[in-house]
Amino acid sequence: MSNTQATNEHIINRADMINMIAKKIDAKSYLEIGVQTGKTFRAVNIQNKVGVDPDPKWKDQTDVMGSDQYFDMLEDDDKFDVIFIDGLHHWQQVARDIANSIDHLNEGGVILVDDCAPKQKAYQTRQPSVLHWTGDVWRAWLRYRLRMSEKGWFSCTYDVAFGLGILHKHNEPTEFNEDLKAIMSDSWQCDYEDFESKFDDVLDFRPVESFIDDWQGDENAKS
Numbered sequence: 192m193s194n195t196q197a198t199n200e201h202i203i204n205r206a207d208m209i210n211m212i213a214k215k216i217d218a219k220s221y222l223e224i225g226v227q228t229g230k231t232f233r234a235v236n237i238q239n240k241v242g243v244d245p246d247p248k249w250k251d252q253t254d255v256m257g258s259d260q261y262f263d264m265l266e267d268d269d270k271f272d273v274i275f276i277d278g279l280h281h282w283q284q285v286a287r288d289i290a291n292s293i294d295h296l297n298e299g300g301v302i303l304v305d306d307c308a309p310k311q312k313a314y315q316t317r318q319p320s321v322l323h324w325t326g327d328v329w330r331a332w333l334r335y336r337l338r339m340s341e342k343g344w345f346s347c348t349y350d351v352a353f354g355l356g357i358l359h360k361h362n363e364p365t366e367f368n369e370d371l372k373a374i375m376s377d378s379w380q381c382d383y384e385d386f387e388s389k390f391d392d393v394l395d396f397r398p399v400e401s402f403i404d405d406w407q408g409d410e411n412a413k414s
């Protein structure tokens with residue numbers, strides 16, 4: 192099986208998903224943290240696009256700097272409709288990227304976080320060690336799923352690539368039982384095995400086909 196098939200990206204890729212969301216919410220502005228070759232960035236059809244990457248291979252519309260420095264430069268009212276977080280895959284950085292993205296998201300906007308769902312322990316080491324490296328993005332993702340649910344936000348994770356997290360206020364807020372809260376509130380020190388034992392629940396892991404239902408078929412998802 193090719194890597195593309197292994198990740199479900201033959202059904203829909205991240206740029207397709209971003210474009211579907213953008214159409215649904217009539218997005219006019221897009222920020223991508225971690226642009227690399229611009230594979231996703233170039234395929235996104237949103238009027239105003241900005242990329243941020245300290246070492247990009249694709250430099251058009253890209254600010255060459257780390258995401259912390261970029262957010263520090265923004266004015267409070269500099270906001271985006273869609274923000275895709277795919278920069279440094281260490282939980283502390285991802286947590287800052289999510290927090291800063293929330294502060295710079297327009298009302299009705301959507302945040303996407305890549306690589307939230309490592310299906311094997313070897314994928315989520317701190318240093319890149321395997322082809323399907325996700326880093327420990329999942330730790331930040333779980334913490335923010337819980338934190339933002341308490342503030343009335345919805346989140347779930349789609350089974351595309353290595354888990355695409357989505358955070359927004361278009362649906363009813365997500366609720367978690369006490370067992371899940373225990374894992375999520377301490378996610379930076381949680382054992383991978385505990386995370387793995389509740390993988391589907393702590394991530395609200397959904398098949399990629401349900402993304403299409405959620406964002407194309409359900410008019411209630413519209414703001």
Ligand SMILES: C[S@@+](CC[C@H](N)C(=O)[O-])C[C@H]1O[C@@H](n2cnc3c(N)ncnc32)[C@H](O)[C@@H]1O
Nearest residue numbers: 225226227230231243244246257258277278279
């Ligand atoms: C997985 S790649 C991004 C892939 C791209 N989003 C895509 O879909 O084609 C991760 C990128 O994050 C960049 N990066 C590393 N640290 C970063 C930081 N602090 N802020 C923003 N980007 C960072 C790396 O240089 C690398 O190009």
